[in-house]
Amino acid sequence: MTRILHLTDLHFGFHRAALEEPLLARIAALRPDLVVIGGDITHRxxxxxxxxxxxxLDRIEAPLMCMPGNHDVPxxxxxxxxxxxxxxxxRHFGPVLTPVGRAGDVRVMALNSADPYAWQRGKIREGEIGRVIGNVDAMGTNIVALHHPLQQLPRVDKALARRASEALYRLEASGVQVVxxxxxxxWATDALLATGRHPRVLQIQTGTALCARITDGQNEFVLLEIDGPDLRLERHVAPMDANGFGTPEIADYSRVSGVWRRV
Ligand SMILES: [Fe+2]
Ligand SMILES: [Fe+2]
Incomplete structure (x- = not known):
């Protein structure tokens, strides 16, 4: 059983300072094998x-891997x-923009989707898709982590990152099982799976861990417990009017049939 914690959109500088300690305490209690920081670490x-x-981040004891978001670019x-x-x-988060993390038989490969020329939209760089595909472990669980989603639901009014659709098709074909x-x-996981477009990739789109923007409604992060083809998501949510995380919401998934199903 491997425990991967996904923490994204911290937005330091425009963040809920009162939630910092409860967040650190919850992370420590969960004892993850690896913490993936998904970008927008700072606000400006x-x-x-x-x-x-x-x-x-230095107060998190688990191994960390960081990738940039658009807000981490001036x-x-x-x-x-x-x-x-x-x-x-x-200088602050590591010299490598596309680190690879390993825990048990799980491999997490980062993409840098921040684009200085299209600040909000972002892009997937052609060479990075090939690099990730070359790193896929045929025997283990392969996770790709990046700031921008590779698929968006129809209600999203932001432009999809450049080359996102192509990347998702190629990653799915090459054996990447989680994004x-x-x-x-x-948050979006079940809604993306329900579109039926990429049944072999579980796309976990996580909300903001600390951003103070009221319209976000809540702060959250997710823990993945991976055991071969089985995956449990523990979603930890802190409402905007509470300085703490409640009882996590649990959801179980399996790819034992070759495609992901909620069980
Ligand atoms: Fe963000
Ligand atoms: Fe962002």
């Missing part, structure tokens, strides 16, 4: 926000955005 990519976020300093868009991220994403600050 400013050095003080990066330092504050780094200090928070939004206002256009010179920095064009010429050294990931310098601050590399973790953030960015939309809205």
């Amino acid at each position: 990519a400013l050095p003080p926000q990066m330092r504050q976020a780094r200090a928070f 939004a206002w300093n256009l010179v920095a955005r064009m010429f050294w868009p990931f310098a601050g991220f590399r 973790l994403s953030g960015h939309l600050h809205r």
Whole structure:
């Protein structure tokens, strides 16, 4: 049994400071094997926000892997955005923008979907799809983690990241079984599976862990418990009017038949 915790859209600088300690306590209690930080670690990519976020992440005892979100690229300093868009991220969150994490027989491969030229929309880089496909472990569970979703529900009014659909088809064909994403600050897993378009990939689109934007409705993160072809999601939710996480919502899935089904 491997425990992967997905934490995304922390938005340090515009975050719920009162939720920091309850979040750290809940993470410590869950004892994950690996924590995946899905981008938008800061709100405006400013050095003080990066330092504050780094200090928070340093208090997580489990191994961490981080990838950039659009908010981790300078939004206002256009010179920095064009010429050294990931310098601050590399300095504070690791020199590699596309790390690979391993825990048990689970492999987590990050994509960098932040695009300095299309700040909100993002893109999947052609070379990165091939790199991930080359890293797929035929015997284990393969997870791709990135900031931007690879599929969006019809109600989403944001443009899908460039090359997202192509990436999803190719990753599914190559044996990637799970995709973790953030960015939309809205939970979607069953609704994406129900579209029937990519039955061999469980797309877990997680909401924001700490962002203070009231219209997000709640903060949340998810723990994946992976046991061969079986996967349990534990979704931990903190309503905006409560400084703590409630009893997690549990959902079980299996890909024993070759496609994902909720069981
Ligand atoms: Fe975000
Ligand atoms: Fe984002």
